[in-house]
Amino acid sequence: MANSPDVEEPTTEYPAVPGGAEPVPPAEPGAPAESPERRPSFFARLLIFVGVVFALIVASCFGLRALNVLPSFDNPFSDRTVDRSQPVLLQSMRDLHRYVAADGTFQVIVDLQQNRENIPDFLVNRRILFVGSGTVEAYVDFGALTGDALKVDNEKKTIELTLPPPQQSTAALDMAKSYVVEEDRGLLTSIGDAFRSDTDKQQRVYQMAQEKITEAARGSGLDQRAQQNTQLMLESLFTRLGYTSVKVTFTTP
Template identity: 50%
Template sequence: MSRNGDVNQPTREFPEYPADSASTDPAPAARPVAEPDGPDDAGRRGPARGLLLVLGAAALVVVVLLGTQVTGLWPSWRNPFAQETTDRSQPPLLKSIRDLSRYVAAEGNFQVVVDLETDRKYVPDFLLNERTLFVGAGRVEAYVDFSKIAEGAVVESADGKSVEITLPAPQMSDTNLDIEKSYVFAEKRGLLNRLGDVFADDPNRQREVYRLAEERITAAARDSELAARAEANTRKMLEGLLRSLGYQTVTVTYTKP
């Protein structure tokens, strides 16, 4: 309020308070004063902070590495040194289609051990020698080719109760070598052979053992009872089929191979 008692005049100065009124206020609470760090405290905190920084950096590296290894943890993080495989194979090419009219009546699974050695006369084995022990596993099928049934091979009786069928002899398929079950058991090579591989590696070096394994499996299949088993199974199949059609007697014979 103004001193001249005019209430419409704006206040031009703050009212004065008595000097002893400040003594009536409560004393403000005392604030602790932070004391400056001494030289001993600074010396202890310096290595501690450095150790914490090193541990934090190591933990970050571990987390990043784990994130790249754990699937689904951080999908967006990838290891820049991760191994990648690129398939640049060409699409398959269809070369031919063949209608099959063969009845696979039996199948044989064979295993053979090929011991192939190549050396030179008057040359020590430790210098020039190749010996491979190969375990080959293959499959051979025995089948009857119905497309080779000659005219007049099926003869029916007058009363329609019996039938005679003459079939071609069972044949053997080519040996199908199973790569997953075949393996090189042992291999011994001379010093000069190994040195030659450094300059000119031969990717077809094991083709010979594969060829020998296929030939021996094919020979073993021919000497086995696979053909006889195919004849019996084919005969049994035709007898059941023709008897279901009303024939009481079914006779199946085979021509000579």
């Protein structure tokens, strides 16, 4: 059949659209392409399941432990202290004839610095600030009494005592109340301490605190307090024994 000259033939460049189908709009420039929906892999789902189960188990254990249903388990990585000290050995024993009539508690701040001349302190320097607390006792030694130190008159109910003057003990540091406030060390000093341990320096600080407290106690009036307390103690003691007159005299040092 011959084509009519008035009807145009379909072009080969643009194929015909089937009847009844809507044309697809062209994609906008720059719009992301649609990707197909991706589901989690089997391994990912397995990890999520294991994590949820583990969290439930841990929460259950803590809950049962809080209710004291489960026994307690010690931390396998906790700190451990082992005491390997040897038994205490008694070295000596002695009888004391002293009467401790008074004691005083003192505190001193020791500021000790050791450095080198012509060398900066940031290289070679050691400065320790130490707070020392110690106790000094004042006592009367009854073991030094002579035969004529005690005069007793049973008829008149009088007694006379001549005692030596009070003495003071060396200060005893209380390590529970003594502590190092600050310790500054130079660079080279710190390096040297890393390879050797010098306990003499720390012992020197303790000794200085002990000496300073002992010296301060000499002029603190502790001897006078000990003398008064000793006299009051002896007067009360012999008065209860029936003596009407008790005279206590202290010799001069």
